[in-house]
Amino acid sequence: MNEDQVKRRPVSNSSPSEGGGIQEVSNMIAIASGKGGVGKTFFSVTLAHALANEGKKVLLFDGDLGLANVDVQLGLMPKRDLNDVIRGRLSLDKVTQHYDEGNFDIIAGRSGQASLSALPSQRLAYLRDQLTDICSQYDVVLIDLGAGVDRTVRMLSAAATQTLLISTDEPTSLTDAYAFIKLGNAAGVSKKVSVVVNQATTPAEGQKTYKTLLKACENFLRITPPLAGMIRLDPRVKDSIRHQTPLLVRSPNSEAAEDIEKIARYVGKIIVQARRKLGKR
Numbered sequence: 001m002n003e004d005q006v007k008r009r010p011v012s013n014s015s016p017s018e019g020g021g022i023q024e025v026s027n028m029i030a031i032a033s034g035k036g037g038v039g040k041t042f043f044s045v046t047l048a049h050a051l052a053n054e055g056k057k058v059l060l061f062d063g064d065l066g067l068a069n070v071d072v073q074l075g076l077m078p079k080r081d082l083n084d085v086i087r088g089r090l091s092l093d094k095v096t097q098h099y100d101e102g103n104f105d106i107i108a109g110r111s112g113q114a115s116l117s118a119l120p121s122q123r124l125a126y127l128r129d130q131l132t133d134i135c136s137q138y139d140v141v142l143i144d145l146g147a148g149v150d151r152t153v154r155m156l157s158a159a160a161t162q163t164l165l166i167s168t169d170e171p172t173s174l175t176d177a178y179a180f181i182k183l184g185n186a187a188g189v190s191k192k193v194s195v196v197v198n199q200a201t202t203p204a205e206g207q208k209t210y211k212t213l214l215k216a217c218e219n220f221l222r223i224t225p226p227l228a229g230m231i232r233l234d235p236r237v238k239d240s241i242r243h244q245t246p247l248l249v250r251s252p253n254s255e256a257a258e259d260i261e262k263i264a265r266y267v268g269k270i271i272v273q274a275r276r277k278l279g280k281r
């Protein structure tokens, strides 16, 4: 990335209700990306599974409102979803369902639902508050966000103790990841971003991708986002998504599975640290 590319990135115009003054929740982790299609949902599902395999009680919230696809990747047909919450029919804890195969809970969204994709700020804040409330029932709560850094992403990630930002080595993905960090930093929301490099052809290439992003952040923003880990490009990922079966069931010994299990341990450590810092919440 050169200076011109990063300087063209916009600055934030978020309001305090989007993030300022929101209490951080020590076990809430958001999963984000600048550019779409880089592997957020696959990573969220597999990370939830890996954490559940460690014996943790995990909730995966489909926060890609209006374009939900956690249920699709897992081949589920949810009977209840976020739409019931938005319409005031059910509270958030009532739409939670247990996903037996992965032994974790899911709150499914609904794809193509205009009422979800264009929620007014007040309703979105209410949804976020309900989500924050049920965090105390879990060891870890993961939010699979939509791509980019729009109002919904900013609001949903505001309470997260950490945002795992996914990028691949594609220049557009890297530039958009930088924009995400810049906007998040300026807005005062999700300041704690760790980077996950996905689809790395080799560990050395993954390091190179991280260093490129890091250099831009250090030079232009004076911040140093740590590397949460990298996930290798692995044909088993496509295969598992195509079969709507979790990677940790279909190919538990694959390279990508191994990499995400490693990141699960990193996430475990982040939560322990956040708990210590914030008290018990």
Ligand SMILES: Nc1ncnc2c1ncn2[C@@H]1O[C@H](COP(=O)(O)OP(=O)(O)OP(=O)(O)O)[C@@H](O)[C@H]1O
Pocket: 033, 035, 036, 037, 038, 039, 040, 041, 042, 043, 064, 146, 147, 198, 199, 200, 231, 232, 233, 234, 235, 237, 238, 241, 256
């Ligand atoms: N480590 C990997 N190795 C190989 N392919 C991968 C890997 N990670 C992701 N993919 C591919 O990328 C595709 C997109 O993944 P996914 O739907 O999880 O992305 P996303 O970021 O959630 O997309 P969106 O922004 O549309 O929500 C997958 O269908 C899969 O084919």
Ligand SMILES: [Mg+2]
Pocket: 040, 041, 042, 064, 069
């Ligand atoms: Mg997705």
